[in-house]
Amino acid sequence: MNIDWLNFTPWSSLAGGALIGLAASLFVVANGRIAGISGLIGSLLQRSSEGAGEKALFLLGLLVAPLLWGLFAALPPIEFKSGGVGLIVAGVLVGIGTRYGSGCTSGHGVCGISRLSPRSMVATACFMFSGFLSVFVLRHLLGAWI
């Protein structure tokens, strides 16, 4: 295994992770809700009225975060590797997969593991495994990003 030391950002990643953890903690301690992004979007899409205001405001905060950041500093790099077809295939898989799997990186990976939920640990192991596999197949077996 080759570690890419040049692009390794331990401190900003650890600090960013701590902020994510703080945000998830605030949402559960104050609002009694899990900060799971796919679940929040999915429930608004299903027009469930329960807590719709709070859910929408959480997502609004997430949406305007780069605008607030941009007032004080240049945005960090945001580089895409996929073209249009790749983005569409990926988006559909992420959308349907997170709904069937009842969660994503935030709901299962951060909140679920912090709750010591066995379901979330299994879900996280599954999406990490298929994420590694997907990159391996595309990058090293097929030799291309789609």
Add this chain to the structure above:
Amino acid sequence: MNKLTAFIAGLLFGLGLLLAGMANPSKVLAFLDLAGAWDPSLALVMIGAIGVAIGPLTWARHQSRSLLGKPMQLPTKRELDPRLIGGSLLFGIGWGIAGICPGPAVAILLTGRWQAIVFMLAMLAGMLLFTALETRRNH
């Protein structure tokens, strides 16, 4: 008050994603590329996030109300069913293609990149497809 805390939580979440590097698809893909030049940064994002959240979430498990008096709504399901596993596997395949998961998809939407808009529309379509299939299944 609960509206304000929800907004602030979302804002902090987004700032955290940007700072962590999670909002950069090529960095996420470099983390998922074990056989290439591996960038382990995102493992530290998980460690930082869980390290902070584990205390408050453990507290929350033993409460029936939040500090603002709202009902504590934590998932109660316990079964490891095929939907959990199959859905999560599908999600990971998509995550490995573009390097974008739902949180960052929202956080990069207003940064003026066409790719962010295409991904978001496709993700919403995937979620609506799930809702349509579920509605059919329940009839």
